[in-house]
Amino acid sequence: MKKTRRAILKSLATVAFLPAFASAQAAVPSIKLALIEGLSGGNANGGEAVYRNLVWAVERVNQRGGVRTREGRRPLELDRYDSKGQIEEAIAALHSAIDGGARIILQGNSSAVAAALIEAIERHNEREPDRRVVFLNYAAVDPSLTNEKCSFWHFRFDAHADMRMAALMSVLKEDAAVKSVYLINPDYSFGQSVQREAKRQLALRRPDIRIVGEELDPLLRIKDFAPYAAKIKASGADAVITGNFSNDLTLLVKAAREVGYDGRFYTFYGNALGAPAAMGDAGVGKVLAVAEWLPNVPAQQSADFYRAFRRRYPNPADDYVHMRLQLMIEALAQSIERAGTVDAVPLATALEQASVSFSGWIGRMRASDHQFQQPLVVGLMERQGTPGVPFDVEGSGYGFRVIRQFPPPKVEMPTTCKMVRPA
Incomplete structure (x- = not known):
């Protein structure tokens, strides 16, 4: 080779x-x-x-x-x-x-x-x-x-995606302002699983929320998300649930800002790789991200690790x-x-x-x-320097304030695995 x-x-x-x-x-x-x-x-x-x-x-x-x-x-x-x-x-x-x-x-x-x-x-x-x-x-x-x-x-x-979704849904469940959501995810096994699990958990935790749109976009192939953003805005969705990442997420949130969409984004990966800078002030108080850890976890050991x-x-x-x-x-x-x-x-x-x-x-x-x-946390995007946000992301001036922490048992989920071990 x-x-x-x-x-x-x-x-x-x-x-x-x-x-x-x-x-x-x-x-x-x-x-x-x-x-x-x-x-x-x-x-x-x-x-x-x-x-x-x-x-x-x-x-x-x-x-x-x-x-x-x-x-x-x-x-x-x-x-x-x-x-x-x-x-x-x-x-x-x-x-x-x-x-x-x-x-x-x-x-x-x-x-x-x-x-x-x-x-x-x-x-x-x-x-x-x-x-x-x-x-x-x-x-x-x-x-x-x-x-x-x-x-x-x-x-x-x-x-895995269902564990991450469970953490996000625990926050969305208490968000009374959200009455409708738009689902947009990458069109392959991961994104399809996020789409399915979002619908399943919404039906269980917030059956009052309407799903007003669904999209599966080609992974890392879309250069212009303006048509997607226009549909999201036209749907009247109060929030977007997305597993998009990297350039797909950055381009999506940029397009949403440009068309004037002001709903919340419940994301798997909205906390880095250019997304906060792309959203700018439009993301403050509106973009949530789930992760196993965030720099603004309120603990001295965590701050020392990040530094x-x-x-x-x-x-x-x-x-x-x-x-x-x-x-x-x-x-x-x-x-x-x-x-x-x-x-x-x-x-x-x-x-x-x-x-x-x-x-x-x-x-x-x-x-x-x-x-x-392991633990999971959910953070809300805020300006650096506001309470709970001593650290920003990628020099953007924006960071994520930790609003919920979940110990491992709270996000542990059953498995259907039938493990085959070598003799």
């Missing part, structure tokens, strides 16, 4: 700390992690944001001496593979990563890609038991991935920090040490028992379906 197609780069997170392991490296190799992500194309900003978070997390593990294994202490090494957001490229990158020695695969910014990787990894692990891999998913939130498509080799560290990230990445444009990615790498380090190896079966067995705490935030892996259980 051509090197240009693989687009492999070794992480500075490893290079910076290899001298500390120099004497041991001859006998004990580093542990390769392969990030397979869209690092070019429509969601390149999301892929690069993930990469920055992973670099920081890997640096932290290596700064404290790497991880203990039976062979001795080993550093983590993060390699990146550009899937361009395409399934075929992601599968090719998977095989390249395995051939390059990676036994831990990281991906998340597409549920369709994640589903394809799960199937490919199942086939590979059955055919080549000596080169089995585990798959850590940090953002692909189609609920089916830990339900009917669950796999022993796959672990999800983000709350540490900003010291590592001082450019405001790089300001998209994911607590779940830090918890994921901490859980991986813990599990490697518990297993004493990166061999896939003992490592996966250890990951099933992972329970981590970091900067005041907690999370545990549920063994029955490999769905990580």
